[in-house]
Amino acid sequence: MTRIDRIAKKINRVYPHIVVSEKDGCVRLTGEMDRWDDVLSAGKMAVSGHFFGVLNDIKLAGFTQPPIKRPVLDDDRYDGAVCDVLVIGGGVIGCSIARELTRYNIKVILVEKQSDVATMQSARNDGAIHVGIDLPNKTKKLHYLARSNCMYEQLSAQLDFPFTRHGQYVLSTSWWHLPIMLALKVKAMRQKITNLQFMGRRKLAGVVPNLSKNVKFGILMDKGGCVCPYGMTIAYADNAVQNGAKILLNTIVTGMDVTDGVIIGVHTNRGIIKPRVVVNAAGVYADVIAEYAQDRFYTIHPRRGTNLILDRQSKSHIINDAGSISMYLSRKLRQRVHSKGGGILQTVDDNVLVGPDSVETPYREDHSTTIESINAVMSKHALTSPTMSNRDIINYFTGVRSATYEEDFVIEYGKKTTNIVHVAGIQSPGLSAAPAIAIDVSKMAVVILTKYRIVLANNKFNPVRKGVTNISKLSIQERDELIRINPNYGEIVCRCEGISKGEILDALHLPLCVPTLDGIKRRVRAGMGRCQGAFCQPLIMDIIKEDRGLPYDRISKKGEDRVILSVNKE
Ligand SMILES: Cc1cc2nc3c(=O)[nH]c(=O)nc-3n(C[C@H](O)[C@H](O)[C@H](O)COP(=O)(O)OP(=O)(O)OC[C@H]3O[C@@H](n4cnc5c(N)ncnc54)[C@H](O)[C@@H]3O)c2cc1C
Numbered sequence: 001m002t003r004i005d006r007i008a009k010k011i012n013r014v015y016p017h018i019v020v021s022e023k024d025g026c027v028r029l030t031g032e033m034d035r036w037d038d039v040l041s042a043g044k045m046a047v048s049g050h051f052f053g054v055l056n057d058i059k060l061a062g063f064t065q066p067p068i069k070r071p072v073l074d075d076d077r078y079d080g081a082v083c084d085v086l087v088i089g090g091g092v093i094g095c096s097i098a099r100e101l102t103r104y105n106i107k108v109i110l111v112e113k114q115s116d117v118a119t120m121q122s123a124r125n126d127g128a129i130h131v132g133i134d135l136p137n138k139t140k141k142l143h144y145l146a147r148s149n150c151m152y153e154q155l156s157a158q159l160d161f162p163f164t165r166h167g168q169y170v171l172s173t174s175w176w177h178l179p180i181m182l183a184l185k186v187k188a189m190r191q192k193i194t195n196l197q198f199m200g201r202r203k204l205a206g207v208v209p210n211l212s213k214n215v216k217f218g219i220l221m222d223k224g225g226c227v228c229p230y231g232m233t234i235a236y237a238d239n240a241v242q243n244g245a246k247i248l249l250n251t252i253v254t255g256m257d258v259t260d261g262v263i264i265g266v267h268t269n270r271g272i273i274k275p276r277v278v279v280n281a282a283g284v285y286a287d288v289i290a291e292y293a294q295d296r297f298y299t300i301h302p303r304r305g306t307n308l309i310l311d312r313q314s315k316s317h318i319i320n321d322a323g324s325i326s327m328y329l330s331r332k333l334r335q336r337v338h339s340k341g342g343g344i345l346q347t348v349d350d351n352v353l354v355g356p357d358s359v360e361t362p363y364r365e366d367h368s369t370t371i372e373s374i375n376a377v378m379s380k381h382a383l384t385s386p387t388m389s390n391r392d393i394i395n396y397f398t399g400v401r402s403a404t405y406e407e408d409f410v411i412e413y414g415k416k417t418t419n420i421v422h423v424a425g426i427q428s429p430g431l432s433a434a435p436a437i438a439i440d441v442s443k444m445a446v447v448i449l450t451k452y453r454i455v456l457a458n459n460k461f462n463p464v465r466k467g468v469t470n471i472s473k474l475s476i477q478e479r480d481e482l483i484r485i486n487p488n489y490g491e492i493v494c495r496c497e498g499i500s501k502g503e504i505l506d507a508l509h510l511p512l513c514v515p516t517l518d519g520i521k522r523r524v525r526a527g528m529g530r531c532q533g534a535f536c537q538p539l540i541m542d543i544i545k546e547d548r549g550l551p552y553d554r555i556s557k558k559g560e561d562r563v564i565l566s567v568n569k570e
Contacts, residue, residue, distance in 0.1 A: 003050050011045050018042055018058060025415060026297050028055040036060055036362050040301060043405040052415055053298035054405040060362055068285065069365055071113060071250035071269060071559060078248060079271025083109040084453070085445050086266055086275035088253050088289055090117035092229065093426050094281035095236040095247075096438035097445075102243035104446055105456045109275070110237075110245060111268060113252035115559035116514045116522065118233035120283050122431065123522070124367065124399025126307060126345055126353055129225035130429040131168060133188045133196070140409040142191065144433035144440075149223055151435045159235035160467035161227060162348040168224030169204075171384055173214040185219060195222045212384045228348050229431050230522050231467075234512065236438075239465040241511035243458065249514070250559065253282070256292040261418050263293055277448045278420045279441060284364040284402040286410075286424035295417035298410050298424060302364050303401040305342070305356030306373035310392040311530065344381055344388075349525065354381050354388065356399070369398045394530060401427040411437060411444075419448050468506040468524050472498040493543070494536040496529020504543050515548045517541070518558040 001009075007027055008020035015038065018031040027046040033039050043056040085101055087094045090112030098110045114120070129152055135142040156163035172181055185196050197220040204218050205211045241247055248270070257265035257272075265272045282289045290296040345353045355377040378390060404410060404425035414420040421444045423437065430437075446455050471479055471489055483490035488502035507523035508515055517533070520526055520540055527533030527540070541555050 003048065007046055007048055011042055014045070015042050020046065022051070023055060024297065025052045026055045027051045027053075028057060030057045032059045032061050034061050036063075036360065039362075040360055043299065043301060047405050053410070055296060056299040056301070056405065063362055066363065066365070068252070068288070069113070070252045070254075071115070073250050074269050076271040078251070078268065078273055080274065081109065081271070082274045083107040083246075084275070084449055085109075085277045085279060086111065086273055087279045087281055088266075089281035089283055089286075090114070090233075090237065090247065090249070091120055091122035091281065091283050091426075092118065092233040092236065092431055092434045093122075093283075093423050093437060094279070095122075095233050095240060096434045097279055097281060097423065097441045098240040098245045098247070099236045099243070100438040100442035101445060102240055102245050103442070103458055103461045105458045106446075106449065108240070108245040109273065110240070110247045111251040111253060111266075111273070112247065112249050115250055115516060115556075116519055117237045117247065117249070117512065118230035118522075119558075120365075121399050121401065121427075122233045122283075123230040124307075124397050125229050125305075125428070125431055126342070126356065127227050127229040127347060127431065128168070128343070128345055128429075129163070129165075129227060129432045131188075131193055131221040131223045132191065132429065133170065133184060133193055133219070133221060135191075135429075137187075137191065140411055141429060141433065144409065144411075144436045145429045146192065147436035148433045149225075152225055152227070155435055156227070156232075158463045159232070159239055159465045161231045161235040163225060163227050163232075164348055165223070165225040166346065167220055167222040168343070169199075169208070169218045169220055171204075171215045171218040173212075173216060173383055175216055178217065181217065181219060193221070193223070196220070197222070210385065210387055212386050214383050226345060226348055227431070231348075232431070232434075234510075234523060235465055235467060236434075238467075238511040239463070242465060243461050247512055253289060253292065256294075258294045258417060261294075261414075261416055263417060263419055276419060276452050277445045279423060279445055280420060281423045281426075283426070284400055286402060286422065290420075290422060290424070293414065293417045293420050295414040295420055295422075297415050298404045298406070298422075300364075300402050300404060300425065302361050302366075303403050303427070304359045304361050304366065304373075304398055305401060306359075306369050306377060306396060306398045307342075307353055307355035308374060308377055308393050309395040309397075310352035310354060310388065311394045342377065342380070344385055349528075352392070354378070361400070364400060366400065367398045369396045373398070395532070403427045409433070409437070411441060413444065413448070421445055421448070465511075468503050468510070470524075471500055471503060493539045494524075494526035494529065494533075496531050496535075497525045497527075499524050499526040499536075501543060504540060505547060508544065508547050515544050515550065516556050516558050517544075520544070 004022045021028050039058045046054045084106035085108050087098050087110040101108045132142050132145045152163050251268050255267040256263050280289045287300045342355045357373050357376050410424040489500045491501040503524045507520050544555050
């Protein structure tokens with residue numbers, strides 16, 4: 001019996017009507033099913049180390065995937081543009097790779113279909129810099145996380161994004177977890193995850209205020225940290241642009257011309273770009289891009305996660321005001337899921353973030369938040385933080401993880417197409433692992449490029465990027481001095497967050513300029529406070545109008561299709 005026959009036998013025992021075959025070194029599943037859970041379960045059963053990956057082409061009866069959300073622009077502005085490396089996707093992975101590529105003297109273009117970088121997973125996550133205690137040995141997840149975790153101090157200083165290393169706890173509410181928790185500690189030490197501290201309830205209660213009576217013991221992992229995920233991505237993007245990369249927003253890849261296993265043209269809504277090498281960092285659409293490149297060997301199955309943002313005042317409820325409380329051990333044991341199960345996290349902006357949950361879905365871009373998810377997140381974390389209440393919630397958001405059936409990162413050269421590098425399946429801890437992934441992928445792209453041309457180092461590469469100065473973090477004297485030099489820093493525009501006109505202008509003058517209300521909000525937090533922009537939005541529109549010379553009816557919340565005012569021309 002061949003390997004594929006063995007997999008078929010296993011799957012057909014449960015799902016007799018599913019056809020299992022071998023295609024280009026992958027396990028391919030076809031047929032139709034009535035439940036998404038069954039489609040997933042068959043896909044998981046097809047995983048085998050002897051094949052490149054799983055191509056799960058089983059149809060879900062009655063379901064049609066909504067078309068990819070695309071920009072409204074349609075022109076030929078970039079038609080015929082030539083570059084050495086084309087990066088597809090402006091999440092943390094694409095932007096960090098673009099930045100690392102600018103260390104070489106080559107022409108780099110990044111295309112992103114949205115109106116800003118970091119709007120999908122790379123914005124819709126917790127920002128936790130993980131430690132990896134839960135990750136299996138020999139996974140790419142663990143390898144890249146371990147290398148990246150220790151890079152954050154230097155990176156945040158170079159790229160000027162906030163980073164805190166307050167540590168993370170894994171807490172347990174059941175005594176029967178004790179031997180497993182101790183085994184986990186030993187395993188972590190073998191994986192060279194050091195400085196783990198086992199803590200009994202009494203010790204924990206001494207450092208964690210309002211600790212729930214349910215908590216019996218825990219492990220403190222002092223390598224745990226936190227960043228603002230979109231702030232980090234924007235910083236990478238700015239530094240890439242500073243060093244010569246071009247970032248084309250509102251630009252979607254719609255197809256490719258492939259001849260003899262080589263991509264010769266990449267179709268976009270703005271014309272055909274001609275790259276020598278393509279890096280596929282398209283998140284939940286990575287397998288679609290792989291299909292365009294005639295090089296699909298994995299399948300993305302989307303997995304939603306909802307997070308709740310609590311008011312800063314709710315800090316009094318938080319059981320740990322200096323870190324995050326993770327419960328992934330207890331969750332993993334109960335449900336054998338592949339996401340960590342979430343936690344309570346104090347963000348770098350001092351908000352409290354609770355979540356996420358983990359819900360499989362066939363929809364790739366469904367970012368709606370359901371009451372079921374909100375309730376599930378709150379009730380789960382009430383177990384460790386009983387004083388939290390729904391009244392503390394000031395906002396919520398949902399992200400969609402780009403999981404593969406193998407549940408590991410895909411960081412590989414093309415199997416059939418020779419000038420592509422796939423960076424796919426980058427689910428958690430993808431944010432944490434991005435720095436090392438970017439280093440390796442940029443080198444992989446350069447290896448391909450050297451077949452076409454000599455690649456030299458970029459002697460002008462500057463690793464330092466200056467972000468916007470947050471005046472509320474300055475001393476009174478420093479603030480006075482700044483206002484004396486530039487009175488715009490004395491004009492407060494966003495009262496909730498204390499953001500001045502000077503900071504908003506600085507945001508408009510960053511290397512990657514995104515002159516939309518959301519673009520400003522994500523760079524300086526104007527509109528993120530309790531009133532959620534009700535007071536400051538008209539003032540910010542005035543500043544954009546004045547600085548960029550844009551009429552009001554061209555100023556949008558985000559993309560071109562989200563204008564705020566329509567001016568009556570009569
Ligand atoms: C709820 C949640 C919580 C998480 N928490 C954490 C955490 O605490 N710590 C951690 O380390 N990781 C976390 N993660 C994982 C982390 O967010 C991801 O691993 C990381 O953001 C992946 O980045 P990416 O660049 O691969 O994907 P994305 O950010 O999704 O970027 C892909 C980009 O490609 C673009 N794109 C797609 N198709 C096309 C096309 N055809 N043309 C042009 N552009 C295209 C998309 O618009 C998108 O911007 C979490 C994820 C979720 C969903």
